[in-house]
Amino acid sequence: MVLGTTSGAGKSWLATALCAWYKAQGYRVAPFKAQNMSNNARVVATPDGGYGEIGSAQYFQALAAGVQPDVRMNPLLLKPEADTHSQVVLMGQVSAELTAMAWRERSNHVWPAIAKALDALRHEYEVVVIEGAGSPAEINLSHSDVVNMRVARHGNAHCLLVTDIDRGGAFAHLYGTWALLPACDQALIKGFVLNKFRGDAQLLAPAPAMLEELTGVPVVATIPMLRNHGLPEEDGVFDDRMASGAALPGQAMRTIAIIAYPRISNLDEFQALKNVPGVRLVWARDPRDLVGADWIILPGSKATSADLRWLRAQGLDQAVCAHANAGQPVLGICGGLQMLGESLIDPEDVMGNQPGLGLLPLVTVFETQKTVQFGAYQLGPINGSWSALSGIAFDAYEIHQGQTRPYEAMLTAGMQLQPCCGQLAWANGAGNVLACYFHGLFESPAVLHALFGMQAVSLQAVFETMALQVQAWFSEMV
CATH class of the missing domain: 3.40.50.300 (P-loop containing nucleotide triphosphate hydrolases)
Known part of the structure; x- marks a missing residue:
């Protein structure tokens, strides 16, 4: 022991x-x-x-x-x-x-x-x-x-x-x-x-x-x-000093900013990004942390509505939207997916109602029953910044309270939406904002190779x- x-x-x-x-x-x-x-x-x-x-x-x-x-x-x-x-x-x-x-x-x-x-x-x-x-x-x-x-x-x-x-x-x-x-x-x-x-x-x-x-x-x-x-940190502990992989000769450093809200969950899934040469992770708690970021990731949350309120209180909501509206890549995972939609509706008083960031024409309804599932998934065609993931198959897992659906009123008003994997993943019309329920996406060698053209150090080697x-x-x- x-x-x-x-x-x-x-x-x-x-x-x-x-x-x-x-x-x-x-x-x-x-x-x-x-x-x-x-x-x-x-x-x-x-x-x-x-x-x-x-x-x-x-x-x-x-x-x-x-x-x-x-x-x-x-x-x-x-x-x-x-x-x-x-x-x-x-x-x-x-x-x-x-x-x-x-x-x-x-x-x-x-x-x-x-x-x-x-x-x-x-x-x-x-x-x-x-x-x-x-x-x-x-x-x-x-x-x-x-x-x-x-x-x-x-x-x-x-x-x-x-x-x-x-x-x-x-x-x-x-x-x-x-x-x-x-x-x-x-x-x-x-x-x-x-x-x-x-x-x-x-x-x-x-x-x-x-x-x-x-x-x-x-x-x-x-x-x-x-x-x-190379081993993911436990209990939500992460050290910013350990968050960068050195670039290879002639390789540009890519900065990925992950929003670190108070109830961030499943952050261990980003260890694979730490292991990729040329990737620098920034844990963002202030709009200034997003300056110069190539990607912004909204990760999972154990209290999505509360963390979305915190996001707004820090002014991070405006910074994320500005990044997305400038055509820069944004990824939402699980709770982050829910935040990117138009609204969070809570008829069962699970997490609380909250307007979303409105970057995707989606609406999420919270439920008392939690979805807990592991499986094999495949993304369909995606246009834009995330097109490298088109057709990629991978294993992942879901842990979420709530189901998300397209919001017909926003679609009728002309906002575009790309369905990428049933009711589990969508991208905006421009293809720079992607949202999914898949935890463990970056732990897939196929995903890493598609996005970065290389493999990270394997867990077996670690x-x-x-x-x-x-x-x-x-x-x-x-």
């Missing part, structure tokens, strides 16, 4: 790397995280033949392990819809009952499903790599814990505690976390890991030896700062590199 002293310490990356390493050694390995809080979700098949949601980190960990992603690998997913409210997804399905329940009361209701899922994976696989959440030593949460030490005790897990040394105070973080745990949990901590270190590791002495003297736990690895490692890194840094432990 990989625990962390804080969120963002590197748990997800290390758990993924361990999955890749154990796979390389020939083990049957599966990932597990009891509870994830993230709007980065992936669609996977469920045992009954349907589809469900799990956190993106466990999806990628399963791929690193070489196994089919499974809802049991992340039985509880919390998707924030506001600062004090999250949608609860249990075993891949939204639970209205749990969503309405006070969060401190949920643990007894969800623990049986969590324990059952972990037990099933332990029965089927030789190794299960478990990821914790936040810190295991949050004393205000210990009585309702379902993701850290309760899981470790249930599985009698060998635990690593990782800390981000780049933040400073790493040894205090490690010792303080260990010291706050009861003796039975301290006994499960088998090694400390220093992550994101810059410099000569020998300069850390004598601190690792002193820490081991205090706790009896060795520092088993010091992982250097890794930029552009996993293989991670496995080699684990071998180097944990040679004594493993």
